[in-house]
Amino acid sequence: MDDIGAWRSGETLELTLEELNKTIMEMRTKGYLTEALKLADQGLLLALESNNYAYVLDLYYQKILVHHSLGDTISIVSLIYDYEAICEKYGTSKDLMHYYLVMSLIYDLVGVREKTVEMTKKSIVYAQELQDVMMLVRCHNNLCYLEVEKGCTKEALRAGLLAREFNKTLYETQPDLAILQDIRINNNLADVYVLEGDFVTGKALLDGSLTSDIIPHHKREKVAALFGYGFLYEKQHKLEEAVPYYQQAIELAKSYGDKPITKKVMRLLLNVLYQLDWRDEIFDVQREYIDLSEQMSVDNLLQQVMNLDFKRQKEKLERKAHYDPLTGVLNRHFLDHELHEWLNAAKMTQSYVCITVLDIDHFKLFNDVHGHLFGDMVLQLLADGLKDFLRGEDVKIIRYGGDEFIVCIRHQQMEYIKALVKHTHAHLLTLTLEKNQQIYPLKVSMGACINDRINYHYKDLFEQADSCLYQAKDNGRASYVIYELS
Template identity: 30%
Template sequence: MDKKELEVLQQKVVRLRAEGKYKETIEVGYELLEHGLRLNDYKSMLTAYIHNAISFYCIGDIEKTFQSISAYQEICSQRGDDDDWLSLYNVSFFVYEMRKDTDKAKATLWKSIDLGKKLGRYNIVSNAYSNMSHVYMVEEDYENAWKMAKLGIEMAMLHTPRSEILELRVKLNLAKSYIGMSDLEISKALIDEIMQSPLLHSFVREKSQCYDLQGIWYAKQQQYKEAFDSFTTAKELVEGYNDVYLLKTIQEERCKLCELMGDVELGYVVQKEYIALLKEISDRKFALEALRLDVKHSLSMMEKKANIDSLTGVYSRSYVEGIANDWLKQASITGESIVCIVFDMDNFKAYNDEYGHLFGDEMIKLVGKVGVSILGNDEIIGRYGGDEFIMLLKYASLEYGMKKAEQLKAALQKITVDKEDKAITIQVSVGVSDNVSGRVALFEELFHVADTALYRAKNSGKNRICASV
C-alpha cells in the first residue's frame, strides 16, 4: 500500500465515523493502523486511534476507548502537532464528562482553551468555555457557569468569519446560568432574544434547546401550563432528530408538571409516552450491547488473524516477537533460560526455480507442520518470513536447544516429497542461541545471534546445526 492508498483509507475511516457506522469504523481503523505501522506513517496511526476512540465511546466500550486514547497520546507526545493534541483534548473531555469525572473534564477543557488561544482557533475556545459552563451547571455552581459562558461569547465574537450559531449556542448556557442564579428578568430577556433569531429555522437542535430552556424558566416562575407547553414543543422538535436521552429529561419534566397542575388525565397520557420512551431506550441499550459483542468478536477474529501466519498456520513474526520480549523481560528478573532456534530450508530457491512458487509454498507449509509436531510444553514456532522459521523454548538450556534442533532436523529428513518422478528430501540449516541466563533482554538481540549461527551453518556446508559462540 502506497501513501495515496493510505490517504484514501484515512478518508474512509473519517467518513464511516461521521455516518455513525461504528463497527465498520473500528474494523477499517485497525486496517489503517496496521498499514500505518508498516509504513511508519504517524498521521495514519493517529487517525485510526482517534476515530476508534470515538467509536468505542459511542458504543459504550469505555475500556477500549481509553486504550485507544492512551495509544493516541503516546504517539502524539512523540510525533503529534498542535491539531492532534486538540483532537485528543476534545475526545477526552466527552469521555470524562460521561464518567462524571468533572475534575478531569475541566482540566482537559483548560488545556483545550490554552492551546486553542495559542493557535487562534477561537471557535474551539468558545466551545470549550461553553462546555466548561455546562460542567459548572451540573455542579450547580451557577456563578462560575455564568463566567465561563461570558468568556465563551467573547471568544465566539473573535472567531472569523463570524459565526452567529456559535454565539447562540453559548448564549443558551448563559441564559441557563442566569436561571440558576435566580436572575429571572435577565434570563427571560435573553431567552426572548434567542427565540427571535432566524437561525433557529435552520438549527432544529438549538431550537429544541431554546424551548426546553423556556420551559425551565416558566417552571421556575410556577407558570406550570406555560412550562408544559414549552416542554411539549421541545419534545416535538427533539422527536425529529430522535435524541432519546434529551427526550427522557423533557418527558420527566412534563410528568412533574402534570402532577403540579393536578391534571390526572393528561398525566396518564404523558406517563404512557414516558413508558414507551423507556422501552425504546432499553431496546437501544440492548442493541448497543449486541453491537459491543459483535465488535468484540470481530476484534478477536482480527487479532487471531494477525497472530497467525496465513500460509502455514503457525504463529506470525509479530506475535513471536511479542511473546519473546515478554519471556525475555521476565527472564531478566528471574534469570531463567530462553532458547531461540532459527532455521530455513537449504537450496529453497532452487525448488522455486525448478518447480514453481506454488510447490515452494507447499514445502514451507510442510516444514511448519513438522515444526509444530515436535513442540513440547512452553515451546512455540512462528514463520519469520519466506522459508525462515523461529522456534522459542522457555525454561530450556542451550544444550536442550541443540537437542531440539537435532530432533527437528531428523524429523524433516525422514520426509520425502514426490515431484515429477523425483523423491525430494528436506534439509535445513539451523542456528541456536540463548539469552545467557537473562542477560539478553530483547528479541532482536536473541534472534540476531541465532541468525548469525544459521549463516555459519550455511557457510560451512549446509544441512547442519550451529550454536551461538
Template identity: 25%
Template sequence: MNVQEFEELWITLNELYNADRFLEYIEISSAAVESAIKLGMYDKAILLLRYSCASYFQTGDLQLSISVLEQYRELTFQHGNDIDLIQYYNIAAIYWGTFGHLKKSEELMLKGLKIAESIQHVESLGKIYNNLSDLEISMGNYRTAKEFALKSLYYSNAFEVQHKEPYTGIMYPKTNLAVSLIWLNEFDEANILLQELLATIHNPPYSKVQLEVFNAYAILCERQGRVSEAIDLYQKTKHYALQNNDLSLLQIIYNSLVKLIEDQGNKIVLCAVQKEYINILLEIQRENYSHVLFEMEYNDHKKQFEKNAYFDPLTNIYNRRYFDENAKRMLEKAAEGNQQLALMMVDLDHFKEINDMNGHLFGDDALTNTAKTLQDYFQPFESIVARFGGDEFIILSQVKEGETVQTLADNLYQTLTALSLMVNGETVQLEFSIGVSTNNFGKIKIVEELIKHADEALYKSKRNGRNQITHYNHYCDVGNGI
C-alpha cells in the same frame, strides 16, 4: 479503497459533518475509518471516529455511539497526540454525565482541562468549560455554571479578546449561560440571549443543542408564570426529542410538563403514566449503557467491517471486489445452460466538470442517484450492479428469454438520461456513455475478457462524442455504435 478514493470520501465526510448532515455522515463513515487505519492515516481515523461519536450523539443513537467510542479510545491512546487525548476525555465525559455518573464525568473533564491548559489549546478550553457549565447545571450549582459558561464564551471570542483559533460551538455556552441566568432570576439577560439563539433556528429536523434552546426558553416562560406558553414549548420540544430518541432531554421535559399540568389540575394520571414510562426506559438504558461504559466491550464491528468489504461506502451498492468475486460464478452458471449475459460499463459523462461547477456534494448526489437508478432497473433481473471506481459502474445481467441485449441496453439508456438534479434552482441533466459486451450465449467464460470488450465499446462511445451506447462486435476489433 485506494488513497485517491479515500481522499474523495474524506472530503465528502467533512462537508457532511460541517453541514450538520449527521445521518448521512454516519451511513458512510465506518468504511472511511477502516480504510484510514489500513492506509496508516491514524490522525484522520481518529478525527473520523470523533465526528462519528458526535454525530451519533446529535441524532440520539447512543448505543452505537458507545461502541464507536471504544474504538475511538483505543486508537487515540495508541496513536493520538495531546489534542486527541483532550477530545477523547471531553466526549467520554459527556457520555458518563448523560447516564448519571456525574463524578466520573467531572473527573474526565478535569483530565482534559489539565492537558488543554498545559498547551493553551483555546478551542479545547472553550469546549471543556462549556461542558463543565452543563455539569454544574445538572447539579443545581447555577452560579458556578454561569462562571464556566462565561469562560467558555471567552474562548469563543464572544468578548473583546480575540483568539486565533477559538471554540466555534458558541451556541452551547450561550444556552448554558441562559439557563443559569434563568435559575438565578436574571430573566431579562436570559431572554436577550435566548431571543438571539432562537433567531438562528429555522426548520426541522432540529439538532440536540437547538432542542435545548427551545427547552431553555420553555423554562424561562415557566419561571415567569407564562404557563400556557411554557406547556406549548415543552410539547414542541418533546415531539422532536422523541424523534431524536433523546431520552435524557425527554426526562427533563416530562418532569417539567407533569409539574405544570398538575398545577393546572388536569391530565394528571396520563402525564404521570407517561413520566413513569419514560423514567423506566431511561433507567433501563442507563443500566445497559453504564455496563458497556464500564466494561468497554466492543463486539459489533466485525460484521460491519465484513459488510463494508463488499459495499461501496458512498453509493451503498456492491464494489469492484464483490463484482470480481461473484461475476466468475455467474458466467460459469450461464455457460452450463448457454444463457445470454450482458456486461455493461456505464460512465457518468463530464463528472469532473459537474464537481467543479456544482460542488463535491452535488457530484456525490449524482453518483448515488445513478447507483440507485441502476439498482432499481436491474432489480427484476439476475444481476450484479457495482461501482467500478470513480464515475464508472459495471453491471453483469441475465438477458431474459424473448428479450434482446439491444432492448435491455436501450431501455437502460432511456432511464438514465431521464435523470436530472436541481442546484440553485436550476436543472442539471445527467448524461451517460455506455459500453456493452455479451458472453455470446456462454461461449465467453472469462470475466476479464467481457470487461475488456465492454471497456473498448465504452471508449468508442466517449470518442464519438459521449452520451451514447456502443455494443462490442465479436466479429471485428471495434464496437458498433447505435
C-alpha cells in the same frame, strides 16, 4: 466526496483523510448529521485499511459526536470500547483530550454527574496544554451546563463567560463553528440568568438562539432553547405558558430519537402539570414517561457504562500485575504465564521468532556514582527507547530483572528481524541522559537468537541469546551479536 474508492492513491492518502475529516466536521457544523455519519463510516474503513491510526482516532471521535447530536446513546456506548483500545495504544495528547470529552458525554447521558465533571476537567487539562481553542470553548461550556444542573450559578456563569471569551478567538479561524457554539453557550447562560432571576437577559439569549439562521439545522440546540423557554416561564410562575414550550421540546427530541433529553424534559413538564393539576395531561405524559423509562431500562445504558468502568478498573489491576511499575514494560509474569501461547501462535503461522537479551553496560557504576534515582532514570530511558522504536512491531518487551531486558520478536522474514535487531541497538546508542550539565550516553550490549521455524522452545532460544550477550560484552560492550539456528 462520496466515492472514497477513487481516492486510494498512496501519496494522496494522508491528504485525502485530512480533507475527509475536515469535511465531516463542516457537515456536523451545518447540521448534515446523517451525511456526516455515512462519510465517517467510509473514511474509518479507509483509515483502518491503511493502518492510519491517527485518522482512525479522529474519525471515531467524529462518529461519536454525530451520534451524540442525534441522541443515539446506544451507538456511542458501543463505539467507546474500540475507540478506547485504539486510543490507549496509539493516542496522542490530542486523542486523550477527545477521549475524556467523549467519556464526559457518556456519563452525562446516563446521569453520573461526578464522573461527568471529572472527565470534563481532564479534557480541559489537555486542551490548555495544547492551546486547543475549540476544545476550550466546548469543555468550558459543558462545565457551565454541569454547574447549572447542580444549581451552582456562580461557577456556571464563570465557566460560560470563559467559553464565550475563547469563542471570540474561534471566530477568527472557524466562524461557522463559532456561530453554533454561540448558540450552545447562550442556551446554557440563559439557564444561569433564569436561575439568578434575571429573566430579561435569559429571554434575550434564548430569542437569539431561536431566531438564528442556522437553528433549523440543529435540532438538539433547538430543543435546548425550547426547554430554556419552558424553564424561563416556569421560574416566573407562568406555568401555562411553560407547558407548550416543554411540549415542543419533547416532540422535537422524539423526532430524532433523543431519549435522555426527552425523558428529562418530560420530568420537568410533569412537575408543571402537577402544579396546574391538569389531570388528563398528567395521565398522558406519565404513561409516556413510564414507557420511555422501560425502553431505556431495556437498553440498560447505565449498566453498560458501569460495566465499562468496572472493566477499565479491572484492566488497571491486571496491568499492575503484568507490568513493571518503574518502566511500564511487561514483567516476568509474561514469561511465566503467557509466552507459551505467544510462541504457539508463531508456530501456527510459521513465523520466525527472535529472543533478544540486553542489558546496560556498567549499570552498577551509574548507581554507585550517581545514586539509585539516577539509575532508575537510566532504566526508564532504555525502556522508553525500546517502546518508541519498536512501536507497531510484533514484539513483547519484558524487564527480566535489574537492568536486564528481553525483547521477543515475531516476523515472517528472518532478514527483517536481523535488520530490526541491528537498528534497535543503533537507536539505543543514540539515547542520552543529562545530569549536572553533563551528558551520559546510554551503552547497551545485546544478544539475539533467531529460531529456524522448527524450535520454538523458549529455554533453548533464551540460553543461546544469553550466550550471545556475553559474546557482545567480550567484544568490548556497546555491541550486539545475533545467532541463527539452523
